[in-house]
Amino acid sequence: MLTPPDLPREAIAQCLADAYGLRDIRIEFLPLGADVNSAVFRVDASDGTAYFLKLRRGDFDKPVVTVPAFLHRDKGIEAVMAPLPTTNLQLSVQAHGFDWALYPFFDGSNGFERTLTDPQWTALGTALSAIHEAELPEALSASLPKERYDHHWREGVRRYQRRFINGVKGDGIVERFLAFWEEHAEEIDTIVYRSEQLASILLERPPRLVPCHSDLHAGNVLVGDDDRLSIVDWDTLILAPKERDLMFIGGGVGHVWNQPREEALFYEGYGPGDLDLVALAYYRYERIVKDLLEYCDQMFDAAASTEDREEGLRQMQSQFLPGDVVAIAHRGYDDIT
Incomplete structure (x- = not known):
């Protein structure tokens, strides 16, 4: 999604506080990807930790979060980006018509922008x-x-x-x-x-x-x-x-x-x-x-x-x-x- 969804920043902040215990955060919309049903944000916490938030609209299949978590944590495949658990150990939450998943923020570029070594x-x-x-x-x-x-x-x-x-x-x-x-x-x-x-x-x-x-x-x-x-x-x-x-x-x-x-x-x-x-x-x-x-x-x-x-x-x-x-x-x- 190249334009931000009709969702107030206050609502995003409240959901992240309720689900992940994140407070006093800065939220930045990232105009990435051609998928019109997904929106992504950078979230910066007051302690300097950066997160990547993905919102999906429409059908949501649990394997998109459970399988990467298994591959990363159980199989030790570090290259697999896995979602972070909520405070009650869920891998995603649903709010405001979206399914939400929070990830560590990867400081780098994608393979279109930067040639792999x-x-x-x-x-x-x-x-x-x-x-x-x-x-x-x-x-x-x-x-x-x-x-x-x-x-x-x-x-x-x-x-x-x-x-x-x-x-x-x-x-x-x-x-x-x-x-x-x-x-x-x-x-x-x-x-x-x-x-x-x-x-x-x-x-x-x-x-x-x-x-x-x-x-x-x-x-x-x-x-x-x-x-x-x-x-x-x-x-x-x-x-x-x-x-x-x-x-x-x-x-x-x-x-x-x-x-x-x-x-x-x-x-x-x-x-x-x-x-x-x-x-x-x-x-x-x-x-x-x-x-x-x-x-x-x-x-x-x-x-x-x-x-x-x-x-x-x-x-x-x-x-x-x-x-x-x-x-x-x-x-x-x-x-x-």
């Missing part, structure tokens, strides 16, 4: 390997969705395609959005078709399912001085083949993480293991399809701000640049065909 690339591989190898307690495992290669995203894009054919009116942002979509309509058809084709192949294979972050782009990896690193934003946890996460390494999301040398350093930490190239190609295409649907939803959401819609259009356009995610997905498809 060689040790950080290797550390990321080591951390992700430990996550994929972690055996979750049955209660946690049962609470996570399992990969189904669902057609939800593809059908959503097709609905918009039919809608665009019938004609859509809108403001200047919508007009630019539709012009770009029309220019790339044939390639979008190819992306959706290939995603479906690869899903049908994978459905015939019994996959090994592991805990996956599933949104491991550079924006969700924080890097700091002294080679510190933290994996954040566990909202989309799923049990899936490991390629669900590995598609981001070399996948070029946000026009970064697309260099062979970075991949080599990552796999030094991750360790040996056969990659399913069909699954890798599928997840890269499916990610693009998912993003396209979300850009469409955002573009025609009456509640979305102008800033959020402009950012969505910019991100969609960037995906089709040379060397970006669409080109990388096509290259992966060519490799297996």
Whole structure:
């Protein structure tokens, strides 16, 4: 969310006092991320401790806080950012139409803003390997969705395609959005078709399912001085083949993480293991399809701000640049065909 929610600072301060015992604090809204249903704040306490507050609107699944807590505290994976407990030892609270979770503040930048060092690339591989190898307690495992290669995203894009054919009116942002979509309509058809084709192949294979972050782009990896690193934003946890996460390494999301040398350093930490190239190609295409649907939803959401819609259009356009995610997905498809 790039604009602050309609929530008084006094209400935020009171909730933090009631739930976490924090008083005499300074609250700063952070315009981060393209998710219009999440808002984040920096909270500075009088003793100098800094916290990161995340508010989520809409459906909230407990595993987004319980699984990271287990991975960090029980499995000792320090790179996993885990929520702090409330005074009554809960990992989140609900108030004012949001679910609240409080985290330590990581002093650094995300992977879009700052290039990972060689040790950080290797550390990321080591951390992700430990996550994929972690055996979750049955209660946690049962609470996570399992990969189904669902057609939800593809059908959503097709609905918009039919809608665009019938004609859509809108403001200047919508007009630019539709012009770009029309220019790339044939390639979008190819992306959706290939995603479906690869899903049908994978459905015939019994996959090994592991805990996956599933949104491991550079924006969700924080890097700091002294080679510190933290994996954040566990909202989309799923049990899936490991390629669900590995598609981001070399996948070029946000026009970064697309260099062979970075991949080599990552796999030094991750360790040996056969990659399913069909699954890798599928997840890269499916990610693009998912993003396209979300850009469409955002573009025609009456509640979305102008800033959020402009950012969505910019991100969609960037995906089709040379060397970006669409080109990388096509290259992966060519490799297996």
